Amino acid sequence: MSDQDREDRIYRMVVRFYELGGEDPELARVFGAAITDWPDHFRIVADFWSNALYGTGRYRGHPFPVHMQLDFSPHAFEAWLKAFTQAVTEILTPMEAQNALGRARHMTESFRVGLFPFTLADGTPSRVPARKD
Ligand code: HEM
Numbered sequence: 225m226s227d228q229d230r231e232d233r234i235y236r237m238v239v240r241f242y243e244l245g246g247e248d249p250e251l252a253r254v255f256g257a258a259i260t261d262w263p264d265h266f267r268i269v270a271d272f273w274s275n276a277l278y279g280t281g282r283y284r285g286h287p288f289p290v291h292m293q294l295d296f297s298p299h300a301f302e303a304w305l306k307a308f309t310q311a312v313t314e315i316l317t318p319m320e321a322q323n324a325l326g327r328a329r330h331m332t333e334s335f336r337v338g339l340f341p342f343t344l345a346d347g348t349p350s351r352v353p354a355r356k357d
Contacts, residue, residue, distance in 0.1 A: 230278070233315060235270040241311035242266070248303035254296045276327050277320055291335050298340055298349045301332050 242262075245251045259265045271282035308328050312321040340349035 231270070231274060233317075233320075234273050234277070235266065237311050237315040238266050238270045238273065240315055241308055244307035244310055245304060248300075248307065250296060250300050251303050251307070254294055254300060258294060273324060277323055287331070288334070288338065292339065298336065301336055305329070305332055 242255065246255065268283070268285070271280075272285070272287065274280045275283040305328065309325060312324045316324060336349065340351055342350040342353045344350050344354050
């Protein structure tokens with residue numbers, strides 16, 4: 225399997241992920257509001273996964289601050305992971321899919337803790353502390 229096949233597969237996985245993610249209304253809203261140049265965005269995210277899976281050095285950005293600017297609810301994490309799980313299972317090799325999912329779960333968890341550091345009385349994650357009154 226050539227490096228080019230591998231990179232093409234990762235790119236196709238990213239495009240498929242956005243196709244599936246776009247079926248969720250909240251993800252569609254967040255993606256639509258923030259992403260203006262789709263091919264450019266696909267390239268950036270494919271480079272991220274190329275680096276995450278194969279250490280290619282293609283991505284040198286910082287995803288965390290990018291996500292801090294976005295407005296979405298905890299539901300978005302579930303929808304994101306569901307679409308991602310389907311995309312990697314359909315398109316990547318089983319080993320790549322397993323590695324990518326491990327990384328994605330870890331990052332989703334860091335985003336969740338960073339973005340929703342509080343928990344309300346009913347257990348809902350929240351960006352702000354519960355009211356005391
Ligand atoms: C609720 C979950 C998520 C939502 C709604 C979301 C949404 C977005 C959006 C809208 C952008 C484009 C931001 C912009 O260009 O202004 C973006 C960028 C990106 N996302 Fe996510 N994302 C989520 C989770 C994740 C996770 C779990 C990962 C990785 C495991 C990830 C990886 C990336 C990367 C690498 C970029 C490009 C960052 C850059 O420009 O350097 N995202 N995301």
